[in-house]
Amino acid sequence: MESPSTASPTDRDKAANSSVRMGTASLPAGTDPSAPRSPASRTLIDIEHLDFFYGQTQALNDISLKIQDHKVTAFIGPSGCGKSTLLRCFNRMNDLIDGTRVPRGTIKIHGVDIYQPDVDVIELRKRVGMVFQKSNPFPKSIYENITYGLRLHGKTEKSKLDEIVEKSLRGAALWDEVKDRLHANGLGLSGGQQQRLCIARAIAVEPEVILMDEPCSALDPVATAKIEELIQELRSRFSIVIVTHNMQQAARVSDRTAFFYLGRLIEYADTRDIFTNPANPQTEAYVSGRFG
């Protein structure tokens, strides 16, 4: 691995390049043209020159990119390229792993560097929700799964909880399938339903951002299609960052796509451009299926 001090300048050029493109953004792929969208997207997560280490192993090398508010951003790249690591930096889930550190760089959400010591990780994680690769509903009832986060934050009023449960399940397109068995165990649901339950659980606490770490990798095509539809619906309310191995999925659901390779950001641009007109030959090789 290269040492952080010798971070290659080309990446920064790339970042600059992409921000230029962002200014002239044409309509992102997968967007309904009639949908009302804010004309100038604000930056929500601002990553600058981020390095990340697992012990002695460098997983991220000088990453700089801006993730925009109320957009779907996809991270693509071959296994081990660092896309999941970067995603897990946004809610500091990497803190759970011994020996991880961020020796250089910043991640700012609403302008606040979330790796500063005065940041309360609890508050951060309330605002930055996460859906995991392997669906992990708790072995409790569907109702208790949804209310878990709310109860943690002191909401216990029954009528209010009922209301949020319904709203969240509707939001996750699961209400019609489970409304008659809210008190059945969440693990009795099918794989795709479990993953939507996890999404419902995440949106119940009203985060601003939802991080999705390969949410469909364990699902069949039908369940995957449902989750993708759901992402289309959620984009109006939340900013979504999704890590995926499935390039078609990235092309279908996202507005912006970042391509990572060996811990570096290779290219970050509008999804349509990444897939139809990539600026970098490595990106082109990857999205056309020649490697990875």
Place this chain on the structure above:
Amino acid sequence: MNPPQHPFSVRPGAVHHREQPVFWLFRVATYFILACGAAVFLNIVVKGAGTVFKTEAPFINTTFLTEAPESLYIFEWEGKKMEMGDREFRAFKEQNPAAAKVKAESFVYSAGGIWPCIVGTVLLVVGSMTIALALGVCAAIYLNEYARDGAFIRFVRLAILNLAGVPSIVFGLFGFGMFVIFFGWNVSLLAGWFTLAFMVLPVVITASEESLKAVPKGFREGSLALGATKWQTIRKNVLPYALPGILTSSILGIARVAGETAPIMFTAAYVVRDKLPWEVEQLGDFFFQGVMALPYHIYVVSSKIPQNEYTERVQYGTAFVFLVIVALIATVSILLRNRLRNRYRW
């Protein structure tokens, strides 16, 4: 020998010859152990049942289960051989003054019952398991959830495992030195509780850690990602799922705590005590009294008093009741465990 008829026909060779003897070796070993266990168990049940059950109603020897041990008096009266417990004999002498001159043979502990021992054993088991579970689960949570894995933590784990190999008499001596003498608790329930608890702690800690490890990492991550603190996560989303496993291991602990004699002989057990544990003047005294206990009673009546056919009845009767009580406590724990397990299943 004919050449093989087809590619899969049996060829003569050592591998096939070894198959049968090896199979029998394993089978015989298993059945031998089973037979030994059954012999011990049946011996106690058959001989003990004579003491515990009666042929006439109510079929259970209530005296044996509800009275304290007494001396047995055997004498001839009007040509008949009489067997009476101490109190009964004294009452008999008051009614029949002539009996005072009768020459009676006495056998200690051979009459009456074992009620104080039953009470003592149940108290010792409940108290020590409570202490062991409380300390053990806390230690396991620390080791598995909070502590960073390193040389020191590995050393602590090794020390805990080694503790499991320490002979119980050593725990008894430790308890005697620490709780009975140094803390000045004397021979008491409290000293016995802690001594027994320390004896089973390694089992409880190791098993609790295994149960905590078996809870999928996804439950922890899912909870933390919703903005739960570490303790909220453990309390609401890890510990409830680990409890059935922790209880399973404590069931083994119960049998050990109930059965050990060595740790309590210096710390908690009395040979004989005429008061029951709840007959104390003030609540505080409850913890600082010694108790009678079933294993210690078996030890006393089997090796500390002259042996004869009358003591044998008590020995087997006590052993039988002891087995039943351990089985009862274990059953209750298993039912509790199953209830918890049905609540959280993944």
